[in-house]
Amino acid sequence: MTRVSFIVPAYNEAATIAEVLERVAALDFDKQIVVVDDGSTDGTPRVLEDWAGRDGVRLVRQENRGKGAAIRAAIPLLDGDITVIQDADMEYDPADVPALIEPIQRGSADVVFGSRLSGGRPQRAYLFWHLVGNRFLSLLTNVLYNTTLSDMETGYKAFRTDVLRTLDLREDDFGIEPEITAKVCKRDLRVYELPISYYGRSYAEGKKITWRDGFKAIFVLVRVRLLD
Ligand SMILES: Nc1nc2c(ncn2[C@@H]2O[C@H](COP(=O)(O)OP(=O)(O)OP(=O)(O)O)[C@@H](O)[C@H]2O)c(=O)[nH]1
Numbered sequence: 001m002t003r004v005s006f007i008v009p010a011y012n013e014a015a016t017i018a019e020v021l022e023r024v025a026a027l028d029f030d031k032q033i034v035v036v037d038d039g040s041t042d043g044t045p046r047v048l049e050d051w052a053g054r055d056g057v058r059l060v061r062q063e064n065r066g067k068g069a070a071i072r073a074a075i076p077l078l079d080g081d082i083t084v085i086q087d088a089d090m091e092y093d094p095a096d097v098p099a100l101i102e103p104i105q106r107g108s109a110d111v112v113f114g115s116r117l118s119g120g121r122p123q124r125a126y127l128f129w130h131l132v133g134n135r136f137l138s139l140l141t142n143v144l145y146n147t148t149l150s151d152m153e154t155g156y157k158a159f160r161t162d163v164l165r166t167l168d169l170r171e172d173d174f175g176i177e178p179e180i181t182a183k184v185c186k187r188d189l190r191v192y193e194l195p196i197s198y199y200g201r202s203y204a205e206g207k208k209i210t211w212r213d214g215f216k217a218i219f220v221l222v223r224v225r226l227l228d
């Protein structure tokens with residue numbers, strides 16, 4: 001049976017982290033859950049106390065350095081065959097994970113992206129300029145790397161763990177998403193995508209990514225293409 005590792009980056013997610021972890025824990029796989037809380041200032045650490053010491057759960061605490069640093073801190077601890085990045089904000093539904101990892105389990109894919117922009121249901125209908133930005137960044141990815149991804153910025157990415165380990169990730173902040181996409185596409189890996197649901201939240205509800213991260217994504221996509 002495949003063992004699945006979940007990386008859960010969590011920064012000030014007290015409202016949703018417990019539900020996310022319960023839904024992940026309820027999935028019917030052999031699994032490991034690595035939660036990285038770097039300096040949350042809300043009730044997140046208190047919620048996580050209940051999860052410390054549970055079977056297959058690892059908690060990492062460190063100084064706040066961003067989503068990328070959180071993901072990178074988790075990588076050396078992974079012991080599953082497949083790794084899924086699971087945001088802590090309930091935008092991405094763990095019920096989509098079995099479908100997400102299936103192409104890896106059957107031996108067809110090395111990496112699978114869950115796409116919010118290819119007909120998954122339901123989708124929150126909001127944030128027009130984010131949609132424009134995500135479509136543009138995906139188009140740029142496809143031009144630079146000769147791929148056909150519809151949502152390179154998606155938070156739901158699944159990997160063969162040995163492949164994830166070799167990506168040599170360096171970004172600390174949200175630059176990790178274009179860095180992962182670029183490095184995966186640059187190498188001769190089998191990348192698949194499939195539609196997922198997306199229960200998007202607003203900035204008032206705690207969303208943290210901004211237009212600055214969008215500009216940085218352009219820079220990272222081009223840099224990896226030309227230099228790395
Ligand atoms: N540990 C840690 N997690 C973070 C940090 N910044 C963001 N995250 C987590 O990364 C995930 C994505 O952050 P969001 O604010 O939801 O970003 P978003 O704008 O919704 O973008 P996506 O969900 O990635 O499309 C959430 O689980 C956050 O808690 C950070 O500095 N440290």
Ligand SMILES: [Mg+2]
Pocket residue numbers: 087089091155207
């Ligand atoms: Mg989010």
